[in-house]
Amino acid sequence: MSTSVRSFAKINIGLRIGPAREDGFHELRTIYQTVALADVVRVDVGRGVGIEIVCKDRRVPDDEGNTCWRVADKVLRSLKTRGKIRITIEKKLPVQGGLGAASSNAVATMIALEKELKKALPAEERLRIAAEVGSDVPLFLIGGTVLGTGRGEQVFAMEDLPSWHCVIATPEIGVSTPAAFADWDKLPVAKLTPRNGQDKMSVFSRSVYEWLSGSNYSPTGVPGGWDRAEALLLDLVRTGIENDFESVVFPKYPAIREAKRALERSGAKFVSLSGSGSAVYGLFSDQEMASKAAGKLSDNGVSAFATMTLPRERYWKEMMGATKIG
8 A cells, every 4th residue: 555645736816025034035925825636746665774765757857956855854754754755756747847745745645644654743843844845835724825934934824715727837947947037136126125125025015905895705614705705806907916937037038928828818917927937827806718728838838737726625625535555
């Protein structure tokens, strides 16, 4: 037997980049939102020692450079146990796509490994390990709608946003996040003092507050919720919440900018780059429009998927719905 866990993607609803910190990272503010596109991660534990990564996609590292490898190593050390760990990754999410695939794979590995070992880490230890492995790894220990601060690793569960129809376009381009940060640092806007940087972070926080309060927002499942969901999308545009990475990624990769324009022309209520890209997503209030938009992009040679945003309860239910396989 082995344990298999669905490894869902995320999008960023707004991403504000602050000044570089003393540790070399940048201060960030973002809203993470999980979506119903997923890889599958399978973990086997046998006799012996060592960690093996198996994936048909050659772009996925099979050594210590893999987030799954690093998480498995840290989990074994924390639980003071050993074993021969085999991690198989069935890839559907893009590599370097801005959808958090590697980070999500890492959390799926952690959860599957705990089940295989029949030992559970304390919640705070899970978060510590996740933050050490990568900035956006901890969000996948929460799921749904999550506020990210610090370098993105400080995560806070928000009241779940409504479940929207979502089209994710993934141009065949790999965007390096460190390179995108380096390009950002060359821009005049990046030359912020600590005080101005904090002011910039505060503007994002105020914009988020204005957005969420402007539509008399109520959670999914409340009568009339879909009308409110559509109003919330309109307010998202009105408040001007954006992803700072667009200013450096779009000039360098015009095909990604064109994917955003194609989604806008298809009637998406809100369109944005996710993370540092290359994935671009559009939020729709109508399933038929979303399906047509995905089909049109695919017909024009851009991989695109119509899906839904994934609230927290469904995130955990569907992640764990395929845990045991023969």
